Amino acid sequence: MLTILAGLSSALSYAASDLFSQRVTRHTRALTQVVWVLATGFVIVVPVALIVDGLPGGSLQWRSAAMAALAGVAYVAAFSCLLRGLRDGDLGLVSTLNSLQGAYAVVAFVLLGQPVTLPLGLALALCVFGAVLTSVQDRASATGGAVWAFASGILFAVVMLCYSYADGISWLSQAAVSRSVSLVLALPAALLTGSLAMPKALRPVALGAGVLELCGLLLLTVSLSLGPLTVAGVTTTQFGTFAVILGFVFLGERPRRHQWFGIACTLTGVTALAALV
Numbered sequence: 001m002l003t004i005l006a007g008l009s010s011a012l013s014y015a016a017s018d019l020f021s022q023r024v025t026r027h028t029r030a031l032t033q034v035v036w037v038l039a040t041g042f043v044i045v046v047p048v049a050l051i052v053d054g055l056p057g058g059s060l061q062w063r064s065a066a067m068a069a070l071a072g073v074a075y076v077a078a079f080s081c082l083l084r085g086l087r088d089g090d091l092g093l094v095s096t097l098n099s100l101q102g103a104y105a106v107v108a109f110v111l112l113g114q115p116v117t118l119p120l121g122l123a124l125a126l127c128v129f130g131a132v133l134t135s136v137q138d139r140a141s142a143t144g145g146a147v148w149a150f151a152s153g154i155l156f157a158v159v160m161l162c163y164s165y166a167d168g169i170s171w172l173s174q175a176a177v178s179r180s181v182s183l184v185l186a187l188p189a190a191l192l193t194g195s196l197a198m199p200k201a202l203r204p205v206a207l208g209a210g211v212l213e214l215c216g217l218l219l220l221t222v223s224l225s226l227g228p229l230t231v232a233g234v235t236t237t238q239f240g241t242f243a244v245i246l247g248f249v250f251l252g253e254r255p256r257r258h259q260w261f262g263i264a265c266t267l268t269g270v271t272a273l274a275a276l277v
Contacts (some may be wrong), residue, residue, distance in 0.1 A: 003226040007235025010219035015242035017212035018095055019250065022086040024206050027199060030083035031190045033206055034076065036198060038183045040210025041175075041217075049176035056169060064168030065177050071162035072181030078155030079182075081148045089145015090253045095243030096134055096263050097149035102237055102270050103127040104157035120276050126269035133262025134255075171221040237274045240267050 017037075024033045056065045085094040103124055110116055134146075159178075166174050190196055198206055220236050244263055247253035255263065 003223050004235050006219050006223035006226060008238060010216050010223055010236045011239040012242050013212045013216035013219060014239040015095060015246055017209045017216060018082070018086060018239075018243055019091055019246050020205050020209035020212065021083055022091055024198075024202050024209065025083045025087040027202060028197075029190075029194055030080060030087055031186065031193065032196055032198060033083055033209070034080050035183070035186050035190045035196055036206040037079070037210040037213055038076075038179060038186055040207055041214045042179050042183050044211075044214060045172070045179055046176045049170075049172045053170055053173045053176075056173070060168040064166040065173070067162050067166035068169065068174040068177040069181045071159045071166065071174070072178035073185065074155050074158040074162060075178055076182045076185045078152050078159055080186075081152035081155060085145045085148030085152060087145075088148065090247055090255070091251060092240075092244035092247035092253050092263065093134055093255060093259065094145050094149040095247075096240040096266050097131060097146055098153045098156065099237060099240035099270050100127055100131055100150070100266065101153040101156035101160065102273050104154050105160045106273050108157060108161055117276070119272070123269050123272035123276060126265050127273070130262045130265025130267075130269055133258050134266055175217060237270050238267070240270065 021033055021037065024036075056062050082094070082098055085098070106120070106124065110120075131150075163174060163178075169177075187196075216239075223236055240263070244255075
């Protein structure tokens with residue numbers, strides 16, 4: 001029960017963070033919001049990690065820290081693409097397509113040697129079919145949002161793979177290392193291409209998005225630690241479902257009939273993959 005509660009809370013936190021970030025990015029640059037979210041998490045996570053875990057020690061921990069740092073590099077690109085997609089597209093559709101990151105990670109594991117069973121193949125096929133239907137939109141800007149969402153999902157899959165090889169350090173240290181690297185990359189990029197100025201009215205929303213994103217990460221780790229892995233995987237991948245609901249209720253988003261069907265297929269496929277892997 002606690003695994004389900006933590007997993008669903010994680011998914012809701014991520015979806016709510018996307019909702020907040022979408023509002024910000026439609027009034028300022030996506031890269032500016034990237035820095036605000038990363039900085040919020042950095043200020044909270046890094047001091048706690050240093051107090052609890054300290055610095056890495058030994059070759060295994062340093063190798064894991066290097067993989068976490070690589071995850072931080074990929075995360076900057078992934079999160080930037082996600083926010084660009086949210087700026088141009090609908091919350092529910094972009095988040096649903098972004099949730100395909102689990103499917104991409106499964107494909108990567110298959111290429112690395114994991115056997116393909118019939119249920120796994122069918123789940124992947126359902127994800128592909130749902131993604132195609134979901135991404136077919138009328139507005140050119142919305143289609144652009146779908147492109148950014150696909151790119152974000154692929155890059156987040158790279159982040160997941162990097163984290164899978166960073167198990168020599170705790171999840172807290174992984175988050176601290178990757179968040180530090182992400183901020184080091186994003187901050188100068190934002191300063192060189194513009195400014196970090198955030199309209200006063202949007203600052204609470206920007207900070208709220210950062211806190212919610214961090215809550216999503218913390219609750220994800222809690223769910224995975226409580227187990228079982230299949231239950232944690234199924235519940236934490238439902239952020240696309242919550243995003244569709246939030247977009248429908250708060251933003252008045254009304255996907256077309258074929259997109260509703262595509263969303264259902266995609267989320268079902270992602271859920272199946274989480275249960276099978």
